[in-house]
Amino acid sequence: MDPKMEPRHTIAIWVDNTPGVLSRVTGLFSGRGFNIESLCVAETMDPEVSRITIVSTGDEQITEQIIKQLHKLINTIRVVDLSEQEHVEREMVLVRVKAEDKSRAEVLRIADIFRCRVVDVSASTYTLEITGNHDKIRAVLDLLKNHGIQEVARTGTLAIQRSKKE
Amino acid sequence: MKLTGAQILMKCLEREGVKHIFGYPGGVVLDIYDELARTPSIRHILVRHEQAAVHAADGYARASSQVGVALVTSGPGATNTVTGIASAYLDSIPIVVITGQVPTNLIGNDAFQEVDIVGITRPCTKHNYLVKDVKDLARTLHEAFHIARSGRPGPVLVDLPKDVSQASTVPKFPETVKIKSYNPTYHANPRQVARALDMILHAQRPVLYTGGGIVLSDSSEGLFKFATSLQIPVTSTLMGLGGFPGDHPLWMGMLGMHGTYCANMAVSQADVLIAVGARFDDRVTGKLSEFAPHAKIVHIDIDPSSISKNVKVDIPIVGDCKDTLDQLNELLEDKPVRDWTEVRRPWLDTVNEWSTTHPLTYTWDDKVIKPQFVVEKLYELTKGEAYITTEVGQNQMWAAQFYKFRHPRRLMTSGGLGVMGYGLPAAMGVQMAKPDDIVIDIAGDGSIQMNIQELITVVDNDLPVKIAILNNSFLGMVRQWQQLFYDRRYSATPMTAPDFVKLAEAYGAVGLRATKPEEVEPVIREALSTRRPVIMDFKVEPEECVMPMVPAGKAMHEMLLA
Ligand SMILES: Cc1ncc(C[n+]2csc(CCOP(=O)(O)OP(=O)(O)O)c2C)c(N)n1
Ligand SMILES: [Mg+2]
Numbered sequence: 064m065d066p067k068m069e070p071r072h073t074i075a076i077w078v079d080n081t082p083g084v085l086s087r088v089t090g091l092f093s094g095r096g097f098n099i100e101s102l103c104v105a106e107t108m109d110p111e112v113s114r115i116t117i118v119s120t121g122d123e124q125i126t127e128q129i130i131k132q133l134h135k136l137i138n139t140i141r142v143v144d145l146s147e148q149e150h151v152e153r154e155m156v157l158v159r160v161k162a163e164d165k166s167r168a169e170v171l172r173i174a175d176i177f178r179c180r181v182v183d184v185s186a187s188t189y190t191l192e193i194t195g196n197h198d199k200i201r202a203v204l205d206l207l208k209n210h211g212i213q214e215v216a217r218t219g220t221l222a223i224q225r226s227k228k229e
Numbered sequence: 230m231k232l233t234g235a236q237i238l239m240k241c242l243e244r245e246g247v248k249h250i251f252g253y254p255g256g257v258v259l260d261i262y263d264e265l266a267r268t269p270s271i272r273h274i275l276v277r278h279e280q281a282a283v284h285a286a287d288g289y290a291r292a293s294s295q296v297g298v299a300l301v302t303s304g305p306g307a308t309n310t311v312t313g314i315a316s317a318y319l320d321s322i323p324i325v326v327i328t329g330q331v332p333t334n335l336i337g338n339d340a341f342q343e344v345d346i347v348g349i350t351r352p353c354t355k356h357n358y359l360v361k362d363v364k365d366l367a368r369t370l371h372e373a374f375h376i377a378r379s380g381r382p383g384p385v386l387v388d389l390p391k392d393v394s395q396a397s398t399v400p401k402f403p404e405t406v407k408i409k410s411y412n413p414t415y416h417a418n419p420r421q422v423a424r425a426l427d428m429i430l431h432a433q434r435p436v437l438y439t440g441g442g443i444v445l446s447d448s449s450e451g452l453f454k455f456a457t458s459l460q461i462p463v464t465s466t467l468m469g470l471g472g473f474p475g476d477h478p479l480w481m482g483m484l485g486m487h488g489t490y491c492a493n494m495a496v497s498q499a500d501v502l503i504a505v506g507a508r509f510d511d512r513v514t515g516k517l518s519e520f521a522p523h524a525k526i527v528h529i530d531i532d533p534s535s536i537s538k539n540v541k542v543d544i545p546i547v548g549d550c551k552d553t554l555d556q557l558n559e560l561l562e563d564k565p566v567r568d569w570t571e572v573r574r575p576w577l578d579t580v581n582e583w584s585t586t587h588p589l590t591y592t593w594d595d596k597v598i599k600p601q602f603v604v605e606k607l608y609e610l611t612k613g614e615a616y617i618t619t620e621v622g623q624n625q626m627w628a629a630q631f632y633k634f635r636h637p638r639r640l641m642t643s644g645g646l647g648v649m650g651y652g653l654p655a656a657m658g659v660q661m662a663k664p665d666d667i668v669i670d671i672a673g674d675g676s677i678q679m680n681i682q683e684l685i686t687v688v689d690n691d692l693p694v695k696i697a698i699l700n701n702s703f704l705g706m707v708r709q710w711q712q713l714f715y716d717r718r719y720s721a722t723p724m725t726a727p728d729f730v731k732l733a734e735a736y737g738a739v740g741l742r743a744t745k746p747e748e749v750e751p752v753i754r755e756a757l758s759t760r761r762p763v764i765m766d767f768k769v770e771p772e773e774c775v776m777p778m779v780p781a782g783k784a785m786h787e788m789l790l791a
Contacts, residue, residue, distance in 0.1 A: 083348075090351055128538055134533065137376060
């Protein structure tokens with residue numbers, strides 16, 4: 064089956080901020096044949112703890128295994144499948160797109176509609192900063208593709224739980 | 230008082246109660262070996278290959294319930310341990326492997342005998358450490374032992390750079406371990422346990438399917454009580470053998486690829502399957518979709534990731550097998566008394582019929598020794614009380630089928646990884662832990678050649694290990710598959726071997742040989758009567774197959790019987 068067809072899961076993992084931990088996490092994914100679509104990692108407010116956000120695809124059983132195996136790593140403090148709860152997802156993308164003659168205005172219009180920022184301009188290109196969830200990013204990139212994308216850099220998905228409404 | 234890293238290491242080992250370590254020296258562990266020579270409380274056994282040090286530590290751990298320890302040098306010393314570590318990992322055996330490393334300032338420089346052993350062993354250790362500061366050493370070692378023996382046990386590797394073992398500090402030896410991210414669940418959720426018991430009490434055709442977890446958690450008594458109270462027939466994996474007495478009427482034999490007809494049929498027909506400390510390995514389940522098709526499944530395991538990994542479980546219970554069985558037995562006491570022998574009669578009659586119509590058997594031959602006969606005789610003449618290690622292949626399966634293990638921790642076998650060459654070094658480790666008991670390596674002619682160099686270690690240390698080679702002049706198990714599934718095209722499986730009797734003598738051990746069935750018993754008797762290490766070379770039927778057999782990927786009821 065095309066892995067893209069399987070449900071996406073956004074998993075947040077809190078780990079000890081010590082050398083080698085990231086490779087334990089990614090080694091687990093490759094060693095057990097789990098899929099990683101994107102991965103972000105950085106320190107938390109507690110410098111001894113890092114937060115990793117992984118987007119993975121797989122059915123329910125695979126996701127359950129991923130979470131259990133992550134828990135099993137000695138350096139893992141907490142694992143949450145954010146897809147199971149109300150959460151906010153964001154990814155940031157920098158994209159340099161061709162923008163010549165009549166397409167210059169069109170690219171700007173797309174940027175405007177999707178609230179992208181223009182972060183660099185040349186005579187024949189715009190570089191845009193897009194922030195949004197998975198669907199929005201895909202929508203913008205699909206539109207920009209028609210104009211010719213020269214280069215893309217993506218952060219991968221970040222996510223956080225929504226606060227509980229009283 | 231200031232101590233060097235090497236001195237701290239010795240103190241830590243003493244504090245963990247370590248009496249024996251298996252090892253091999255080299256450049257970066259010189260300081261450690263220097264200190265070891267001045268530490269009379271710890272006996273070092275010098276092996277002849279680092280792989281053997283790890284298997285020996287593994288055998289030692291299984292027999293003694295203590296953490297086994299291996300000590301090796303960097304580079305090739307470290308890489309030689311990998312097979313042993315991976316085997317201990319798959320079998321959940323508590324060992325600590327200490328590897329020397331090049332000095333910290335050279336790490337990453339491709340220095341002489343440098344390998345990233347922490348990177349190499351990351352996927353096959355429960356956890357591993359590189360100690361970069363002597364101040365962290367005492368705490369790290371304490372954590373390493375704690376992690377190795379707690380929860381689901383497993384191997385832990387500690388990589389110790391040379392300059393760290395030379396540096397000095399005033400050590401603080403921690404009394405407790407605090408790892409905020411590591412907290413195994415021992416106590417099973419009582420509500421889940423109660424639900425499970427309800428389901429079990431209502432079962433018509435219950436089966437207990439037990440694994441290595443029973444042995445590792447020392448819960449055979451609880452298992453025995455539970456099974457006999459409710460008259461539930463028991464089967465186990467290779468790793469679980471001895472967890473339930475192999476001569477008890479409720480015992481059905483091992484299940485799986487080379488399991489008994491009875492055990493496999495019972496699982497196929499069960500309405501409730503109670504898995505305890507087992508992990509539904511493919512050698513057990515065969516074709517997954519047809520495994521225990523009528524059964525509701527209760528799965529008790531300390532490792533949550535084992536539950537629902539391969540099969541969907543109806544009642545998952547995360548907890549120590551011992552704790553859970555104790556809870557089940559306690560709950561049972563409050564239930565109304567029923568005559569379980571009467572209730573269970575129809576099911577046990579069916580089970581008994583399977584075992585009487587299709588017992589484990591082989592055809593007797595007057596002229597040629599049948600390998601199964603050798604194992605039967607070993608069982609008989611040791612009264613089932615010996616510590617048995619095995620190599621891998623047919624010898625391993627015949628040992629599992631025909632030696633009826635009556636106690637836990639009596640069978641040491643590389644179950645998960647299936648390492649040829651495990652048996653002799655493991656036997657060495659077992660004999661260190663159990664100096665006055667009979668230890669026998671049931672071996673194949675191929676496997677024994679993989680770590681035969683350890684015979685000199687055994688002789689050097691006056692270990693009376695017995696090696697029973699089922700010599701079929703083949704890599705028998707592989708040949709069996711060629712015989713059955715590849716039209717008997719024996720590609721690379723005929724195996725030559727040295728004259729094992731002369732070889733034994735060359736090493737300073739005793740060599741004996743049997744070529745006819747009537748010689749088997751006298752040879753075993755002679756071997757058991759001496760305190761010296763012995764090789765028994767049994768020339769057995771070359772083309773014997775291990776039966777029954779569920780071909781890989783087939784369902785259990787599709788098993789071949791002969
Ligand atoms: C290190 C290693 N290499 C290869 C194998 C594959 N293998 C499994 S059983 C076997 C044959 C073992 O032959 P022998 O020791 O003579 O035992 P027999 O099956 O003949 O009793 C082989 C090659 C293995 N298990 N381990
Ligand atoms: Mg053989």
